[in-house]
Structures are given as C-alpha cells and as structure tokens.
Amino acid sequence: MCIGIPMQVIESHDFHAVCDDGQQRQLVDTTLLVPVAPGDWLLVFLGAAREMLDADTALAMRDAVAALSQVMAGDHGVDHLFQDLVEREPELPEHLQP
Numbered sequence: 001m002c003i004g005i006p007m008q009v010i011e012s013h014d015f016h017a018v019c020d021d022g023q024q025r026q027l028v029d030t031t032l033l034v035p036v037a038p039g040d041w042l043l044v045f046l047g048a049a050r051e052m053l054d055a056d057t058a059l060a061m062r063d064a065v066a067a068l069s070q071v072m073a074g075d076h077g078v079d080h081l082f083q084d085l086v087e088r089e090p091e092l093p094e095h096l097q098p
C-alpha cells in the first residue's frame with residue numbers, strides 16, 4: 001500500500017522539483033503538473049507529483065500522516081494534530097439527518 005505525501009516545492013526545474021516533506025528533501029517528478037514553483041504544495045506518490053494542493057489542505061494531510069506514524073510507533077497522543085476535530089460533536093450528513 002502507498003499513500004500520498006504532501007510536499008512543498010523548494011526548487012523547481014523543467015520536469016522535476018526538489019521538495020520537502022517536513023523531515024527530508026526529495027527529488028520529485030513533476031511531469032504531470034508542470035509548471036510548478038517554489039512554495040507550491042504537491043501530493044506525491046512514489047516519487048511523482050500527482051496533484052496540486054492548497055496550503056491548508058497540505059498541512060492538514062501532513063498532520064494526519066504524522067499522526068499515523070506516531071500511532072504506528074505506539075504513541076497515541078495525537079490530539080494536537082487534529083485540533084479541528086477535538087471537542088467537536090460529530091455531525092450527520094444532511095441525507096442521514098431525520
């Protein structure tokens with residue numbers, strides 16, 4: 001199984017970019033999304049960018065990936081990574097409401 005990782009473009013070149021995932025930098029194939037510019041956020045699967053992301057979405061996804069890594073390592077204190085969900089009552093979608 002693979003998951004997409006949100007990465008921010010640091011340097012942009014013709015068909016690839018140096019991107020940062022918050023822990024390391026990686027060369028990413030941007031053939032499907034050219035042109036990209038420094039500061040852009042990309043969703044990266046297996047070394048290739050598949051989608052442009054807005055910053056809020058990218059950072060929320062980054063927090064979710066960090067939470068997954070922490071839980072897999074045995075650390076279940078991940079509430080700080082989901083501030084938008086903590087102490088919020090779940091809401092049913094409109095089509096399921098009475």
